[in-house]
Amino acid sequence: MRKINLKQISLFFGLICSLLSFTQEKKWTLQECVAHALENNISIQQSGLDKEIARENITSAKGNFLPTLNGSASGNLNFGSYIGQDGSRISTNTFRSGIGLNAGITVFNGFRNTNLYKQAQLGLEASEVQFQKLKDDISLYVVNSYLNALLSKENYKIAEEQVKVSQQQIENIKILVDQGVKPKSDLFNAQAELASNNENLIAAQNSIDLALLNLSQLLQVPNKGFDIQDVEINLSSAKLMYDDTQRIFEKALQNRPEIRAAEINIENSEIDIEIAKSALYPTINLGASLGTSYQHVLGEKDRITIVDPDNPGDIAYIPIFEPDDLVNPILIPTSDPRNPVNYKSISNGFAKQFSDNLGYNIGVSINIPIFNGFRTKSSINRAKISKERIVYGLGQAKQDLYSTIENAYLDARAALNQYEASDASLTAQEEAFRTAQESYSNGVMTPFEFQQVRNRLTNAQSSLANAKFNFVFKSKLLEFYYGIPISLD
Known part of the structure; x- marks a missing residue:
């Protein structure tokens, strides 16, 4: 085995020497x-x-x-107070998020x-x-x-x-x-x-x-x-x-x-x-977009939908802080005690808001240079x-x-x-x-x-x-x- 290895090594070095010799003897045209x-x-x-x-x-x-296509996503935490619709100051913390897609193409420029x-x-x-x-x-x-x-x-x-x-x-x-x-x-x-x-x-x-x-x-x-x-x-x-x-x-x-x-x-x-x-x-651009959003008051349950079973078309949004059961009806009296109204609460969470708030837009803009x-x-x-x-x-x-x-x-x-x-x-x-x-x-x-x-x-x-x-x-x-x-x- 040792003789074979020595022979292989000799052949290897002989090959290397021959290659080096060939390299040195090469003459470039x-x-x-x-x-x-x-x-x-x-x-x-x-x-x-x-x-x-x-x-x-x-x-x-x-x-x-x-055309161009761009996606967007946002999330915002709001702290402090703001003025409500009735003029009173409301102090609350909210979270708002949204996503959208925007597409546009230049028709003529x-x-x-x-x-x-x-x-x-x-x-x-x-x-x-x-x-x-x-x-x-x-x-x-x-x-x-x-x-x-x-x-x-x-x-x-x-x-x-x-x-x-x-x-x-x-x-x-x-x-x-x-x-x-x-x-x-x-x-x-x-x-x-x-x-x-x-x-x-x-x-x-x-x-x-x-x-x-x-x-x-x-x-x-x-x-x-x-x-x-x-x-x-x-x-x-x-x-x-x-x-x-x-x-x-x-x-x-x-x-x-x-x-x-x-x-x-x-x-x-x-x-x-x-x-x-x-x-x-003039420059003519065509654009389209879609978007949706989600809003949540920190520390509270998401808003629910209150539906009158006798008037299914009436839909109101009121805050329910601790709804124990969203399946069973909740009895809420009206101003007339002889005519109580029976309401049913429905969750208005993340998925539902994204679905309900989904909106679309398409439009054309023309910019005409004048001066x-x-x-x-x-x-x-x-x-x-x-x-x-x-x-x-x-x-x-x-x-x-x-x-x-x-x-x-x-x-x-x-x-x-x-x-x-x-x-x-x-x-x-x-x-x-x-x-x-x-x-x-x-x-x-x-x-x-x-x-x-x-x-x-x-x-x-x-x-x-x-x-x-x-x-x-x-x-x-x-x-x-x-x-x-x-x-x-």
């Missing part, structure tokens, strides 16, 4: 990074809750068309409820548009951070290659120094250059670490073991997809959320005007002025979008030109470096001159890498405004 950010970003989650609030606002607006419902629907669409705008912004941030990480890795490869070249150069110089062809100072210079290249390599690694840290923080995932998938970006036929910005702008007007948000604001302002105008119309100090007129004018202001907002949104696309287009074109120039420069520097290597090996070129050529090659490689990734992002940004999802495939 761009699509995975964007998807993870859109799913886990806190701002996006908050915006998603804003959509839920907008849906609840629609439910609330629908409720304005439905100048289409205010209808416009509030339309406004709630626009609110939901506005929250969805804002949600999409936030997703677009987060996606661009992720793509830019991802490309920065790729650029850092590219620069690391360049620095690593320079270290290898320096190491090979030291080996070659050692041979020449041993043969007496080169002075020993050349070896010292080469070793110093290797140390400098190693320093650049460390700086390049730090740049990768910072880029990955920035991306992992954007994704809100642990930085330990985080890495991205290497992407081979081929720009052998680099060119812009579009000749000018007009085509991109016309397409962006149809799909960009910031434009739709400005249009929704205008529609919402038009509804605000109609809501303000609703105060000019309210020009407040309604002022509200309408403010709503109209606000609409005019919001209309300018749409024009500003279009102008901002066009400026953004123009700048992105010029940036992309400049990045393309820079890439082509850097590519041509690198080709020339590579040829110059090969020639310099031969000259240096033959003793024609000094170490300082050779190092200058080598530095120009390194700068050309770095410049091309920067130009390449800059052009990729700028060109993808243009595609993004055109409505094409960003991808590095």
Whole structure:
């Protein structure tokens, strides 16, 4: 049994280690990074809750068309004295309770409820548009951070290659120094250059670490073991997809959320005007209610009903303080002793009072506005002025979008030109470096001159890498405004 347990424990820890190893070896693709950010970003989650609030606002607006029903209950203890109907002061303590139901519905209020419902629907669409705008912004941030990480890795490869070249150069110089062809100072210079290249390599690694840290923080995932998938970006036929910005702008007007948000604001302002105008119309309400009550004098029996058997229609209410028997008749003499009246007492308790006191009510109320100090007129004018202001907002949104696309287009074109120039420069520097290597090996070129050529090659490689990734992002940004999802495939 002990051996089996140890075996199970070993398998368990082996599984855990394999899972940890898989987690550390995972390399994120761009699509995975964007998807993870859109799913886990806190701002996006908050915006998603804003959509839920907008849906609840629609439910609330629908409720304005439905009747209301409210119940009520009360209980009161009254102490002290009061003036009776005969003018005498009566000192007594009473308890009174009651319950009721009230229902009401607005039949007409100048289409205010209808416009509030339309406004709630626009609110939901506005929250969805804002949600999409936030997703677009987060996606661009992720793509830019991802490309920065790729650029850092590219620069690391360049620095690593320079270290290898320096190491090979030291080996070659050692041979020449041993043969007496080169002075020993050349070896010292080469070793110093290797140390400098190693320093650049460390700086390049730090740049990768910072880029990955920035991306992992954007994704809100642990930085330990985080890495991205290497992407081979081929720009052998680099060119812009579009000749000018007009085509991109016309397409962006149809799909960009910031434009739709400005249009929704205008529609919402038009509804605000109609809501303000609703105060000019009469309001019609229909209502109904029912209620009942119970009253009791503290310290006394509830009142009873005295019925004349010969005149069942005669009903009187008198206090009976100690009725010994409510079933047997009680003989109460009248003013005429020859004509006694026979009465029968009946309890008038809680249930009977609630039943006897039950009452109903139904009614219609109409409120017609006549004059309210020009407040309604002022509200309408403010709503109209606000609409005019919001209309300018749409024009500003279009102008901002066009400026953004123009700048992105010029940036992309400049990045393309820079890439082509850097590519041509690198080709020339590579040829110059090969020639310099031969000259240096033959003793024609000094170490300082050779190092200058080598530095120009390194700068050309770095410049091309920067130009390449800059052009990729700028060109993808243009595609993004055109409505094409960003991808590095």
